[in-house]
Amino acid sequence: MARKRKTFADKLAKSREQRGEVCPTCGETIKPIMVVTPTVSERSGAFRFRRSHVRYCSCNAEEIFK
Numbered sequence: 647m648a649r650k651r652k653t654f655a656d657k658l659a660k661s662r663e664q665r666g667e668v669c670p671t672c673g674e675t676i677k678p679i680m681v682v683t684p685t686v687s688e689r690s691g692a693f694r695f696r697r698s699h700v701r702y703c704s705c706n707a708e709e710i711f712k
């Protein structure tokens with residue numbers, strides 16, 4: 647797997663996440679969380695987990711945890 651090269655912009659984005667970004671809609675701190683979704687590969691039929699990073703606050707909490 648190729649390693650992603652870190653740019654200065656990436657570092658800025660990361661430090662912003664650590665400080666905590668506030669959602670303009672609900673006023674809560676946006677938390678970056680990792681969501682693991684079990685999926686079945688259509689090609690091989692193998693069972694695997696898909697990981698995605700989601701920015702979580704009250705606005706999308708129901709959508710993520712339904």
Ligand SMILES: [Zn+2]
Binds near residue numbers: 669671673703706
């Ligand atoms: Zn929100």
